Amino acid sequence: MTGPVSTRVAAGLAARKEVPLDAHAELPEPGGRPDPVEVLAAQDGTRVPELVPIRYGRMLASPFAFFRGAASVMAGDLAKTPFSGLTCQLSGDAHVSNFGVFASPERQLVFDLNDFDETCPGPWEWDVKRLAASLAVAGRENGLGRKARATAVRTAVGRYRSAMISFAEQGDLEVWYAHAGVDEVETLLKEHGDKAKQRRFAQQQAKARARDSLRAYRKLTSVVDGRRRIAADPPLLVPIGHLLPDADRVDLEFLIQDLLAGYAATLSADRRHLMNGFRFVDMARKVVGVGSVGTRCWIVLLHGRDENDPLLLQVKEASRSVLADHLPAGAGANHPSDGERVVAGQRLMQAVSDIFLGWQTVAGIDGLTRDFYVRQLRDWKGSASVETMDAAGLRLYGALCGWTLARAHARTGDRIAMAAYLDDGKAFDIALVEFAESYADRNEQDYRLLAQAARSGRTTVRSGL
Known part of the structure; x- marks a missing residue:
């Protein structure tokens, strides 16, 4: 990322000569490809056994739900696609439902990536291809025709490309300060003259602002024997006292409190001071996401000044x-723990991050040493309903995601070389339309294989949760 601009441009042009833009249309034939059901099952061994069937139930809700949960499957496929040799920090799972709005520390709504469980340095193309494929898969689910899907993909990828070219012309500080606030989103909607979408976006803003810690506190807790406790909603939310006998419960609570004490050291001094003002009250196991179902996740309730300060x-x-198993040689980065990997990647890629974002490793949970990251449960968080978007909505949303992904990549990769590689033509955009449709076909085939595994009893499924 350093060196003369001319040298970096030359590197991008040389990469394009080696790997032409139209090569990215390629999706290698599936010969020798691992069974996708086995790829998913390989992740089950480290997860909470009784929650794994919920994961499969959620993935079988639709091909798009399957796509969301099958990042591990697509990782193997992406590793066989053309690679320009240029890298940056990846989200690792940049599908359209992993973008959304949340609060900045300045209490402003911003739009950004919001899932970094798979983040690591790697080929920038992988994130863009996952985004493009997700638009094609979501478009099919929404009943959109091939032309409308192609327009959504081409617009998103084109916006990524044009944004990268723009960022290449900016200074490092200007790129670092760039972000998508709600004003930018409103401007985009106004430019396209869609007043109905402007109204819906205003409603979504209000809804997101209402989803704060206090509202979550009122919704997720109740008073039991005169004390505030997290309310049970099994199996999705289970208080620690309902999971374990008293002796084991106390041991786990101590482990989590030790985790939080150690985690505080990963915060800046001012935020650590803020965190130290809160005291532990209760905790519960929570089921989250689609692909993450079965990983250990806890909600921890703390009080500050009093119980009205949660x-x-x-x-x-x-x-x-x-x-990790698919990265080109030398593309990865070493971190002492996966918790630090997630937090470091999030801080690199997001324009602003949660003030309580940190990590810790703790021994003794289910008999093993495990890595965790910590963040606020909800802080003005909101997301679009991608599954219900019409053609215009998916196109506009995809464009916003494309710009946002380019901004994250420009912060961490050689944006000048990447812009020179992408050029100002549309060859890359067109290539990814073809790739996205091909991958949507493959995703549907994989979805059917999981459905067959469920019917045969090979995979245990719990639906409706």
Whole structure:
């Protein structure tokens, strides 16, 4: 990322000569490809056994739900696709539902990536291809025709490309300060003259702002014997006292409190001071996401000044990135723990991050040493309903995601070389339309294989949760 601009441009042009833009349309034939059901099952061994069937139940809700949960499957496929040799920090799971709005420390709504469980340095193309494929899969689920799906993909990828070219012309500080606030989103909607979508976006903003810690506190807790406790909603939310006998419960509570004490050291001094003002009250196991179901995740309730000053933290297990086994030689980065990997990647890629974001490793949970990262449970968090978007909505949303992904990549990769590689033509955009449709076909085939495994009893499924 350093050196004369001319040298970096030359590197991008040389990469394009070696790997032409139209090569990215390729999706290698599936010959010798691992069974996708086996790839998914390989992740089950480290997860909470009774929760794994919920994961499969959620994935079988639709091909798009399957796609969301099958990052490990796509990682193997992406490793066989053309690679320009240029790298950056990857989200690792940049599908359209992993973007959304949340609060900045300045209490402003921002739009950004919001899932970093798989983050690591790697080929920038992998994130863009996962985004493009997700648009094609979501478009099919929404009943959109091939032309509308192609437009959504081409627009998103084109926006990524044009944004990268723009970032290449900016200084390092200007790129670092770039972010998508709600004003930018509103401007985008106004430019396309869609007043109905402007109204819906305003409603979504209000809904996101209402989803704060205090509202979550009121929704997720109740008073039991005169004390505030997390309410049970099994199997999705189970208080620690309902999971374990008293002696084991106390031991686990001590482990989590030790985890939080150690985690505080990964915060900046001012935020550590803030965190130290809160005291532990209660905790519960929570089922999260689609692909993450079965990983250990706890909600921890803390009080500050009094019970009207709550803090709800999510303590989530960080497992090895699904990309780790597929990265080109020298593309990865070493971190002492996967918790630190997740937090470091999030801080690199997001324009602003949760003030309580940190990590810790703790021994003794289920008899093993495990890595965790910590963040607020909810802080003005909101996401779009991708599954219900019409053609115009998916196109606009995809464009916003494309710009946001380019901004994250520009912060961490050689944006000048990447821009020179991408060029200002549309060859890359067109190539990814073809790739996205091909991958949507493959995703449907994999979805059917999981459905068959469920019907045969090979895979245990619990639906409706």
